[in-house]
Amino acid sequence: MSLFKQGRYSGYLRPISYLIDLSIINGLALLYFFVTIDPVIYVLFTTVSWMILSVYSNFYEVYRYTREVKILSLILTQTVLFTLVMFAFSGYNYDLNIYPTTIFYYVLSVFSGITFFKFTVYYLLQKYRVSLGGNYRRTVIFGVNKKTQALENFFNKNPEYGYVHLKTFSFKDKKEVNLQRYFDYIIEEDIDEIYCSISELTNQQISDIVDFADNNLKILKFLPDSKEIYSKKLKYEYYDYVPILSLRNIPLEDSFNTVIKRAFDIIFSSLVIVFILSWLTPIIAILIKLESKGPIFFKQSRNGFNYREFDCYKFRSMTPNKDANLYQATRGDDRITKIGRLIRKTSIDELPQFFNVLFGDMSVVGPRPHMVSHTTMYAKRIDKFMVRHFVKPGITGLAQISGFRGEVESDKDIIGRVKFDIFYIENWSILLDLKIIIQTFSNAVKGEDKAY
Known part of the structure; x- marks a missing residue:
């Protein structure tokens, strides 16, 4: 009795979820997409594969307190894994002539159905708890x-x-x-x-x-x-029979997550370089040169992953000056040129950093890198500041879309930035990256008060 009262939703829902999901997977395949496949072999293959993938990705680890964005992240991860499995199946059984477009349509149909079912159950249970007082x-x-x-x-x-x-x-x-x-x-x-x-x-x-x-x-x-600890999670594991708690669990230490994030970075940065920087760079270069003498690009040493230094690139937005590597831009800074003020306001000056992403020094999303002099200073003054260097720095980040971008006017600004950066490091998902990118683009279009 207690098993069903204390399980996820109830003791019956997880096996029911498995059955419904497998029914969708196998039903769509055999009735619409792969009608010439031996049903016994296919059902056996997909059922075993699906269950193994589900255990690996924690696809069914959805609890009453799980947020919708976490569910979407689980669905996205499972979609990618299942797509790879389907391509492996079609490659091994090449004589079946299963085309890539067919697989993509099939996977899209499968996960549309599974997503609908998963969220229907999720919201029905919430309604059931509120209206009828059950499942509490x-x-x-x-x-x-x-x-x-x-x-x-x-x-x-x-x-x-x-x-x-x-x-x-x-x-x-x-x-x-x-x-x-x-x-x-x-x-x-x-x-x-x-x-x-x-x-x-x-x-x-x-x-x-x-x-x-x-x-x-x-x-x-x-x-x-x-x-005194900003960490939201502790990782629990065993060394033989000795229980060990790690201060924080970092999703990007997982090799699969690292590959997914790196692949996303390469694809996204390549698209920006080819379709935006290829034509925008000559225009910005002419405008920069017309207003002031000096290079088109500005190079600055910053600290990245594992505290390593790298050269961070930007479009030059200031007149050449000896203090550029020592002092941040401030409101009304007379070093900033007219075109510099425009490209800083719209964050266009940051676009060359997509080359840093392509080269592997940065990621599209992550904690913003600081000047080396500032990193040294904040590491001494701000508790947990160095945690930010557990992952690659980003062009944009959770802290930046949460009001902590630009000039650090007080310790409160950098403490807030560190808190959001640590939350991002411990709760990374590809969906969180997409959310941050969309919000960054929205903020750039609307303009931000601290973008100067």
Whole structure:
């Protein structure tokens, strides 16, 4: 009984999801696209392949608190993997004459159906929780502080996620805490999940709560005391039988994700270079030369992946000056030329960095690289600043579309930038990259206050 109450949505939904998805995959193939294929061989091949891919990509790891963008990311990853599998199948069975266009139409049809089904179930369950009060979890929280209050507010203000919060227990006066009384309450009220603030509990209390949860089949989760840590995740793994926690899980350390991001960078930067820079560069070059003497391009040393220095390229937007590598542009900076002001406002001056992307020094999306002198300064002053160098720097980034681009006027600006950069590093997905690119283009068209 507890298996079905505490599983994802319910114990039946995951196998049902598998069956429906496989029905869509095999039904469309055998009825419309590959009618000449031996159905037994094809169904066996796709079923085994799909299940292996699903385990690898965590395609069915969708929970009540999972965001829509995460679901889209899972669908996109699964689409790419399944497309590769289908091309491998057609290549091995070349005598079947399965054309690439047929595979693309088939995959598009399959994932349109699967996407529709996945989101239909997702929203129906939310509606079911809100309207009928079903598929819910009863919760309690151990410890009172800002984090537990924020969690309580989340439970109370988002009924569509299916949490019913009953009580938050204070541990301020540890001598007066009667854990057994709290445990009795949990049993009497049939609580499903217990959330504990680590900072509010002693080691002995944590041990007692863990024992109670294990012995009574209660889900136990912890809120870390992370006021000094911007990390949102900890990676849990085993070295033989020794459990190890890593401070942060970086998706781009996965070789598959690295290949996907690099492929995207090469394709996107090539398109920009061929279809935009090829004709725009001569025009910008003439305008720059007409206004001031000096080179068309500006080269500046910046720190990138693993703190390595590289030459970052831009269209020159200032009159040549000895301070260009030391001081950022400021509002009303008299070093900026007239054409420079225009190309900075529209971010056109950054376009040559697509060559940096093609060469592998940068990515289209990532933490913005700083001048070497600034990196040295901020590394000493700003906590966690160096985390940004775990991945390649980007032409644009999450911090830039979130209001932290341009001049650093105070430590608040750089601290905000670091927080968003770390969030990006720990939550990377190709969909997040696309969202940032679209928002960057939108901001460039509308114009930004700090683009000067």
